[in-house]
Amino acid sequence: PTQLLKGQKALVTGASSGIGKATAIGLGRAGADVVVNYVAGREAAEQVVEEISGFGVRAAAYEADVSQEDQVVAMTRRMVEEFGTVDILVANAGLQRDAPFTTMTTAQWQKVLDVNLTGQFLCAREATKEFLRRGVVPEVSRAAGKIICMSSVHQLIPWAGHVNYAASKGGVQMMMETLAQELAPRRIRVNAIAPGAIRTPINRSAWDTPDAEEDLLRLIPYGRVGDPEDIAHAAVGLASDLMDYVVGTTLYVDGGMTLFPGFATGG
Numbered sequence: 001p002t003q004l005l006k007g008q009k010a011l012v013t014g015a016s017s018g019i020g021k022a023t024a025i026g027l028g029r030a031g032a033d034v035v036v037n038y039v040a041g042r043e044a045a046e047q048v049v050e051e052i053s054g055f056g057v058r059a060a061a062y063e064a065d066v067s068q069e070d071q072v073v074a075m076t077r078r079m080v081e082e083f084g085t086v087d088i089l090v091a092n093a094g095l096q097r098d099a100p101f102t103t104m105t106t107a108q109w110q111k112v113l114d115v116n117l118t119g120q121f122l123c124a125r126e127a128t129k130e131f132l133r134r135g136v137v138p139e140v141s142r143a144a145g146k147i148i149c150m151s152s153v154h155q156l157i158p159w160a161g162h163v164n165y166a167a168s169k170g171g172v173q174m175m176m177e178t179l180a181q182e183l184a185p186r187r188i189r190v191n192a193i194a195p196g197a198i199r200t201p202i203n204r205s206a207w208d209t210p211d212a213e214e215d216l217l218r219l220i221p222y223g224r225v226g227d228p229e230d231i232a233h234a235a236v237g238l239a240s241d242l243m244d245y246v247v248g249t250t251l252y253v254d255g256g257m258t259l260f261p262g263f264a265t266g267g
């Protein structure tokens with residue numbers, strides 16, 4: 001089914017590259033109108049808009065820093081004005097500021113928490129206000145709204161040298177589950193996707209040389225690095241009514257990375 005999300009309005013944060021870009025395009029291909037949020041680089045965002053418009057749906061690029069409350073409020077308000085409402089939020093924007101623990105600065109810690117965790121909190125809160133205002137529109141979806149938090153396998157797998165990032169994703173998991181519990185009675189579905197290793201700019205050094213890729217593949221039972229489209233497909237499914245009974249779940253899309261591959265030989 002190619003029009004699973006026909007007529008729905010989706011907001012994807014951090015959608016000018018990587019997973020967010022593929023997800024915005026995937027939602028558009030599935031029939032949704034899409035707001036492509038970006039924080040810098042208007043041109044890349046406009047290219048995504050152009051590609052989505054090719055599916056005969058509406059798309060627009062909105063600049064906003066998801067860690068800034070006033071900008072998130074303004075972005076959501078603008079989407080309601082220009083698109084009518086919000087049905088789907090993919091809270092995807094995220095970044096890394098890696099450092100060994102004792103040299104990690106407070107600025108590195110704070111930046112990652114601000115974008116990866118507070119950013120998702122702000123976007124989810126503003127989208128939820130709109131979901132509650134509008135309620136369920138049965139012709140559009142069985143839910144009043146769907147939120148998909150982009151987490152990571154590092155909500156589960158500790159990651160040395162990345163304590164800020166791992167802490168932010170651990171926070172995303174409990175935030176997502178708490179929101180799911182709080183909002184399910186209002187017919188709002190909150191779920192998360194936990195990608196494994198996906199080929200995007202955020203982790204280029206992990207896959208862009210044959211040696212690096214070989215090391216990485218040791219961690220992936222399925223034997224290939226993931227593509228952004230692998231995550232986009234999961235997001236389209238989770239956002240659709242096919243998954244209407246999926247509430248508060250993390251969907252790991254990781255080629256088996258969370259299956260403790262070190263134990264594959266039985267030890």
Ligand code: NAD
Nearest residue numbers: 014017018019039065066092093094152195197198200202
């Ligand atoms: P990416 O760097 O291509 O995408 C992140 C996007 O977020 C960028 O477009 C960036 O501009 C945007 N962004 C950063 N700060 C922002 C802000 N303050 N406001 C708005 N946008 C902002 O990398 P990606 O791999 O596509 O990452 C997308 C999400 O997937 C992130 O949350 C990341 O943690 C998660 N993730 C990625 C992988 C992977 O292997 N690539 C694995 C697990 C989780």
